[in-house]
Amino acid sequence: MEFKEAKNKFVQTWGALGSQWGINKTMAQIHALLMVSNEPVSMEDIMEELQISRGNASMNLRALMDWGIVYKEYKAGERREFFTAEKDLDELAVKISRERSKREIKPALKILKEVSTIEAKDSAEEKHFVDQTSKLYDFVLKADNMLDKMTEFNDNWLGKLVLKIMK
Amino acid sequence: MEFKEAKNKFVQTWGALGSQWGINKTMAQIHALLMVSNEPVSMEDIMEELQISRGNASMNLRALMDWGIVYKEYKAGERREFFTAEKDLDELAVKISRERSKREIKPALKILKEVSTIEAKDSAEEKHFVDQTSKLYDFVLKADNMLDKMTEFNDNWLGKLVLKIMK
DNA sequence: TTAAACTTTCAAAAATAAATGAAAGTTTAA
């Protein structure tokens, strides 16, 4: 396979994977493009390479920066802005975990807490509801905490974790 | 909060969480509904409770069964089919992990392998591409294997894992 | 058999999410 073909295939695949996990395709594609670029890329180049509009590029770059996984860079003597992606994969995974926890898991936990603490009347139906949502609350809380702990190792956490689990 | 309100809130929240993680809303809602029901529910009741069409209910129930997290049940002397959800959360997490790995991670890994093994010419650009995608391949492979190992504990794996990581 | 009771399928419609592009906003160099 040729370089250009491989690069395109990678960008498409990363985009599709993003969609499947609730991240919009273009956002994932821009991230993919930046990850495999050895130097900062201008918005113009991103638009050209992915065949997307200026607005689309701008909004998704903003979103990626909000996630903390893409950075703006300024080149001396250049008016334009350039962009780079977080390339350290441990760091990338940590940031994605943290953001998803903050934006999605934590709010869901709050609701789970609310609904699991209603006063259950004596019907089996209501008892089961409280029981099941309580268990779910505990489970999600534990999983969320664990993810936090895991990524706290920070440097090469995945490798360290594998060791810890194996032995 | 009243039971009916709490139940509805739970179903809506679970549905929204599903969407954010690439699972269609109705599928997640049906699953939520079944999880908190203490007895099997008919398609009719699901349609009624979620205000959805027969076709929608049928297709999403099929999908949930394909995921292995919802089961068909037959009641003696009843023509209709009833449905229940996997209620054991360890088991639920294991099944979801396995399916997502099989459907999404494994195919992505295959592509990553392909593109990371191209013959890189001596340009810095191509070298960086091969280097970065190789690292990504290793990372994703390791993460995928770890998830496998984690869920292999099977019974109360999350709890056991927490213990193992803490000490 | 057959017909009633039920489920599945899938083309078309509806709903939702994402992308466009032009206007408004911002920055910088002269």
Next chain:
DNA sequence: TTAAACTTTCATTTATTTTTGAAAGTTTAA
């Protein structure tokens, strides 16, 4: 200042995903 070079915003359009509902399919009891 100001005007050129650039970025952001957001109402509108386009694309994608989901849902509907009616027809086709299946099962069961008589």
